[in-house]
Structures are given as C-alpha cells and as structure tokens.
Amino acid sequence: MKFLADMFSIAPGNKDHHPALRCAVGVFVPLITLVMLGRLDLAIFASFGAFTGIYGRGEPHGTRFVLQLRAGLLMLLVIFLAALAARLGVAWGLDAMAATWFLVVATTLVAGGCSLLISLLRLRPGGSLFHIFAFAAIASIPNQPPLGEGMLVAVLTTALSLLIGFSSRILPSRRAPWVRPPAIRRTPGERRAAWLEGLGYLVAAGVAGSLATLAGQWLGFGHNYWAMVAAVVPLVGHTTRHRISRGVQRIIGTVLGLVVLAAILLPGLEPWQTVLVMALCQFGAEMFIIRQYLLAQVFVTPLALISTLLVVPASPAILLRDRIIETVIGAAVGIGVVLAPAAWRRLRGL
Template identity: 25%
Template sequence: MVRAGVAAALPALAGIALGHSAVAATATLGAFAVVYGEGRAYRVRWRVVSIAAAALVFLAGVGAAVGASVHAAAAVGNSALGNSALWATVLVLTMTLVVAVCAFVVDGLRLGAPGAFLPLLTVEIASSLPALGVSTTEVLAWTASGAASALLVSMSGVVVRRRTPERAAVAGAVAAVAAAHSDSSSPTSRRDAVRALHAAWQCLHDAALVGRDHPLTRTLHAAHLRCAAMVDGRNVDHASDTDDLRPQVPLPRPSIRYRLGRAAHPRGRSWTIVARLLVACPAAGLLALSLDVGRPDWAVITAAMILHQGPDRVLGTYRGLHRFFGTVLGLGLLAVLATLDLTAAALVLVVALLMAGTEAFLVRNYGVAMVFITPLALIVGSLGTQMDLGVVTRDRLLETLLGVAVALVVLWIVLPRSHRRILRDADEQVAHTIGRIADTRDPVAVAELCHDLEFDLHASTTAAITAAHTDPAWTRTLWPEHHHLHELGYRTLAWHLGPSM
C-alpha cells in the first residue's frame, strides 16, 4: 500500500518542482505497475513489474492517440476528420479490444486481481487527457516516469531485506492456518488458509527456496501439514478450494506457453470471458453514445470490470453491486475533495493516498476499492482542473448504471450454459493429462506433465465451484464423476512425486 502511494507521488512531485504541475499527475498511470509486483519474491518481481510497466506505457500511448483523434473530431464536427461520434466509437472499440486481450492473457495465466482492470483504466484515463491539451508525447513521457518509479520503489527493499516478501507470505499463511484452527467450523477460514498456503508456496518457488532446507520452507511445510490434516475428509459433497490441498507441497506453475495454450482451447473459460466482453463493452459504449451521455468510456470500463474476472454469474452480480455503490461513495469523496482549495503538491499527495487505497482494497473488496478508484480516475483524467460536479456526478452515475445493466444482462444471457462446458472441458483435460502420464516413461517428461496436471486440477476445482454457484442441481449430478477424477489425479501426483519433503 505504501509502495503504491510512493510510486505515484515521487515522479509527480518531481514534475511539480520542475514546473510541470499541470501534467505531473499523469505519472500515476505508469505507477500502476507497482501493484503487479506485490507479494512476489524480488527474484521475479523486477521482471513482472517491468513487463507490466512496459504494457502500461504502451497502452497509455494508445489511449492518448485515440483520445487525440476523438478530441480533434469533436472540435471540427462533421468536417474532414469525420463525425465525432464515429471517433468516439473508435475509442469504445479500442477499449473493447484492449480489455479482451488483457483479460484473455490474465485469465489464461491465472494471474488474478487486479487483472485487466489497470491496463483498461490506463487507456481510459489517457484518452481523456488530449482534450485538456496534453500531447501524446507528454502522456508517454510522464507515464514512463511513473513506470520507472514503480520499478525502483517495488525493488527498494531488496538491498536491505531481500527475503521480506517470502517472510510476509509465510507469516500470512501461518496466521491464516491458525485462524482456521481456532474457527474450525468456518468454511471461509479454511478456504482463506488454503489460498494463503498456495500463494506462499508460489512465492517460495519464485524465490527458489522450495527443495532447500530453509527455515521459511520448514515453517510453511509444518503449517501446510496442519491445514491438510484439518481439511482432510471435509467438503466431500461439493466443490471447494480445500479440494486442492494435499500433504504434498504444491508444484510451481507450469510454463507460460502451457497456460496460454490451455486458455486458447475454445471450450475453456478464457474464451467465455472474451466472448462476453466482446458483446458487453461495445453494447454499453454505443448505448451511452445513443443516449448522448458525455463519457461512453465510463460505461465500457464499468461493463468490462464486472465481466473480466471470470464467468461466475453469482460473483459477477456481486461485482456489479459493488461497482455501483462504490462509485456512489467515491463521487461523495470527490465532492468533499472538491471543496478543498488544494495546491498542486497537495493534490499529488491526495492522488498518492487514493492510489494506496486502491492497492490496499482492489483484491480484498472491490466495492471499497471503487471508493478510491472513482476520484482517482476523475482527478488524474482532469489533471486536477475544476470540474462541474453536478455534470460529472450525473454522467458518472448514468454511465455506471448503463454499464452495470448491460454487463448483468450479458452475464446471464450470453452463453448461459458455459459453466457446464467449462467444467466438462476442465475434467476432460485432467483425464487426458493423467493418461499421458501413464503412457510416458521418460522421468523428465513425467515431471513436466505432473506440473501440468496440478494446474489442470486447480482449473477443474475452479470450474466446479463456478458451476455449483450457477447451477447447483446440475453440478450435483456430475459431482461423483468429478470427485473421483479429482482424487485419481492427486493419487497420480502422489505416486510419481512421492513425499514432498
């Protein structure tokens, strides 16, 4: 949380000191990259943040270029540049393409939150800056400065305490297991403990500590065994994250190539997400344009953020409610800030605090995160200039309502039985990988296939949870077959991998 605020504040304050106060807040767009490094070992964090930073700089340039065209078209009406509505449609379609590609990659790699949200938000904010007189070159330069700040800030602790991310991950997992033990009847606490354990193991894998006799590895393994003993035999009649916790230490993620290859399967969940985005985002944006509401991009980003995290219709509906009520509260916070006569430096500090709040809650509670995201996007998108709060509030609420309504309609009507296809596909892939392991004699190939199988088992569990939320009666009929296959998969891993430590 502190890193997110500092990464946004440093380049912006430097810009103000150099006399560029009007555009310095644009550095926030590149500073978003710091969020993608949180919880990762320093050994891989620099690479993750660098890739995210490069993507954000590129997307800021795309957004600014399209926004400049929209602004130019709006300025001349129906002249040679064409109708401004046509160029606004180009912005809507650009945002749709960006979020579809980003959502596919994020879901395919199973990167989790914030997912495609920050890349799309970068495009959306950057597209509004040319109307304020900011050139595409300036947008790129300031976004790059924020990206550089994100990399430096995210790696700042490596010299002093290079194991801090691993220590924090292990401590969090141990605490989650202890909480689950103290409240053993709570499915939520057990689920949180399993998720914390998996996250901690991946952090130690990234740090190349798994397989070594290291205190952190020993501590995490002891907590892992306590939790595995606690969840053993539970949840035998429905899908749960606890299905994926066995005494064996989780394996590292399979290769990027394998994960994206699995996502490319047309029956999988990633294409379902993309298909819904390709319907909802243009529909929300074009509906906003037809109603002559000022910012169709807001409707697009609202619809996209409800749909991009997965095909679960129940969770998607909750995200829609979080989006709306969080936006209302965020507009209230913006109204309070608007009553203050803030200097440029004070405004940068406010942006930094909003950035920190966004990072703190984006994974934990989307509704609360929206309270920070709404004023952050509006302040950076207006470069702190005076806004007509009445118009902004009206347009933002209307666009949010449109986006939420369109997203929920698409969520429940487009591909309504996709959860069945996704679960069948996931189980078929598990069976296929088990068969390949049985037919393979090369130990190196078997080890690689075991990585793939564990990933496939996780995907199968996720698919079963989504199906159970959406269609519990149908899922119960498939449960015995699914559960048997799941158990066979983990017995296969135990047979070939043996004791984990």
C-alpha cells in the same frame, strides 16, 4: 441474506499495507514532481504508468519484477496507442460524433485484446479494466501534450514502479532468493478459456460503450468510457454469485465514493494537496481491493475523478453526475453479460 452478508463482509488482512504503500509512493513521487515542474498536462501519463505497481503484489521479488515488467510494457503499449488514436482522430478530421464512436470501437478492441494478453501472460489482477481506463482517458484528452514528453513520463514512472517493487530487498529480513517465475505453458483448455474471456470483455465493453454513447447523446452527458470500465468489473470472479456481487458493489461503492469526493472538493485544493489526496486514495484502494471491493470503490472513485480534474478541468457537479450514470449503465451491462450464458442454456433446453 447470504448474498448480502458476503457483499458487506471483509476478508482478513494479509500485509496489505505493503503493496498499498508501494503503490501510493509510486503515484505520489511522479505527480508531485510534475506539480513542481508545472507540467500537470503530463499527469495522466504518470498516473497510468504507476499502475505497473499493482501487479505481483504478493509475489517474491524476482517473480514480482518479471510480472511487473510484463505489465508495465503492456501498459506503455496501451498508452502509446491511446496517444496515437487521439492524433489519428485529428488527422482524419473526425467531427465530435465520429470521434466519439471511433473511441468506443478502439477502446472495445483494447478491452478484448488486453484481456487475452493478461490471461496468457498470467498477470494478476486479471482482466483489462486498467487498460480500458488508460486508453480511453488518454485518447479523449482534447489537447494532447507532445508524444515524446508523455511517453518519457510514462516510461520513467514505470521504471520507478519497478524499482519500488524490489526496493525492500535492501533489508536483510525481507531478502529472498531471486527466482524467476516458471515459463508460461498453456494447455489447449486454458487457451480456449482465455479467448472466451477476451470475447466477454469485448462484448461487455462494446455494448456498454455504445449504450452510454447513445444515452449521452439523448440526455446530454459524457465520459462513456466509465461505463465500459464498469461493464468489465463483473467479469472477474470464479462464480456467477461473486461476479454479480462485484457489479452491485461497484454501484454502491461509486455512490459512497462520490459523497467522499464532494467533501474533498468542497474546500478547494491546491495541486500539491490534490496529489497528496490521490496518493492517500491509492493507498486505501490497495488496502481493500482484495478484501472488500465495495469499500475499495469508496477510494477508487475519488482517485479516478480527481485524476481527471487534474488534467482536464471540468465542473465537479457534471463529473459526479456522469460517473454515477455511466457506472449504473456499465454495471448493468456487465451483469447481463455474466448471466447471458446461463439464460441461453435455459432457452435451448426449453
């Protein structure tokens, strides 16, 4: 009963509307600009560049700027590697099956590597969930826009997020001394923990991506990287109970979010309306992502799928089906990875 109570409880707010508004503006401005320019093929580069704004949410301006700069540069590197990976698949002449497995392997390496870097750079939120999503989503686009244009949009969006991050300094009441974060010094124990965490992300993403790919071949569904994203969700947390709770919340929140998405798509939206909905979903996600993960997923799910539809049009029914199947596969794998160490210790003790 306590497990269920904790899963559905909401923590007190802590001025969450401030970072939520920053993130919503950081998404809306670049996307509505691309709508007006008629370049929605570049929207995905803007969407992931805007992820810079989610870091350093509760920090003073100086610290936030440095943390967001680190996070933004890492995300730009991931976006660049994703675009290169897509082109490598074409250059090597990989067929559809080989390209799918190439994407799984590359995304798995990104999952482990970015988790390690995020930990060593002391960035929060932790883990490589956003980097897995960004890499796989961009690398799987069938018709890649020009690399220079895509990276330009990503860089400009990242710069906008940095600007928004310290824009409130214009208000005297919000101004604080410009202090940089202390130099990063890691103890041997912390470095070991970072490597082990990276290994956990590598295993969870790799197993989930492989299972989702095999199941997709058998049952006829796609978007295997959604399983890889869901698989790393339970890896964030200080206790096993909390990690399992996040995995279950991911599944329940996804189901509820799909209901919301169906209601959004029912009337049919113009591109500018779609962008507005994305900004509202981003606001809602940041409002609750720390306080109530299940409720945050109700906003995250429409946001993720609408951004996919904006760039690569597809049947909404197929996307809804793929999302729930992939999420269940990924969350189950993630929970399994969380429970595996304890199970191994018990087996050794027999």
